[in-house]
Amino acid sequence: MEDREIINLYFSRDESAISATDSKYGALCRKIIKNILSSDHDAEECLNDLYLSIWNKIPPTVPDNLRNYLCKSARNAALSMLRKNSALKRGREYEISLEELGELLQTDFPPDSALEEEINAFLGLLEPPTRRVFVRRYWFFDSIKEISASSGFGESKVKQMLKRTREKLRKYLTERGVKL
Numbered sequence: 001m002e003d004r005e006i007i008n009l010y011f012s013r014d015e016s017a018i019s020a021t022d023s024k025y026g027a028l029c030r031k032i033i034k035n036i037l038s039s040d041h042d043a044e045e046c047l048n049d050l051y052l053s054i055w056n057k058i059p060p061t062v063p064d065n066l067r068n069y070l071c072k073s074a075r076n077a078a079l080s081m082l083r084k085n086s087a088l089k090r091g092r093e094y095e096i097s098l099e100e101l102g103e104l105l106q107t108d109f110p111p112d113s114a115l116e117e118e119i120n121a122f123l124g125l126l127e128p129p130t131r132r133v134f135v136r137r138y139w140f141f142d143s144i145k146e147i148s149a150s151s152g153f154g155e156s157k158v159k160q161m162l163k164r165t166r167e168k169l170r171k172y173l174t175e176r177g178v179k180l
Contacts, residue, residue: 001020001023003024003065006020006021010054010059011058018055021066022051025066028074030043031140032074033047033050033077036075036078036079037078037081045081046074046077046078046081047074049077050074050077071140100137100162119173122168122173125172126165129153130165133151133153133158133161134161136150136151137162144159
């Protein structure tokens with residue numbers, strides 16, 4: 001089913017919109033949520049909360065890109081549940097990713113909008129393969145092994161790419177007067 005058709009189901013308040021969303025994007029949303037939450041039970045609860053949230057937001061919201069809208073919503077829902085359930089329940093990849101970035105950024109996550117804008121501008125300067133690796137690690141919280149498998153790069157290359165990109169980000173932010 002095409003995204004436009006799924007959105008139209010939401011607008012007509014047809015409950016099959018949720019099953020159509022789950023059929024097309026459920027696996028992706030589950031993966032994002034599971035990378036952040038360590039518990040299968042919490043992940044499933046979060047996915048249900050996500051679908052309820054989407055049901056309540058569409059309409060009036062009309063996503064330009066349903067896939068991106070769902071990914072961002074899934075990530076935000078999982079992060080919200082993680083904060084709610086306390087830091088003791090952090091997902092392993094989430095925790096490792098934030099530790100890696102924590103060496104660079106001495107700020108709470110999610111970043112404030114000014115820092116977020118600077119990071120987005122930096123990402124726009126990166127070569128597409130480097131940007132994909134960085135985003136997969138620090139936005140989707142994928143493991144090094146998963147990134148390696150999907151990108152075709154060896155795990156050591158992925159680690160090196162991430163290290164160099166963090167160093168470039170540190171330099172980029174410092175040059176723009178962002179306190180680290």
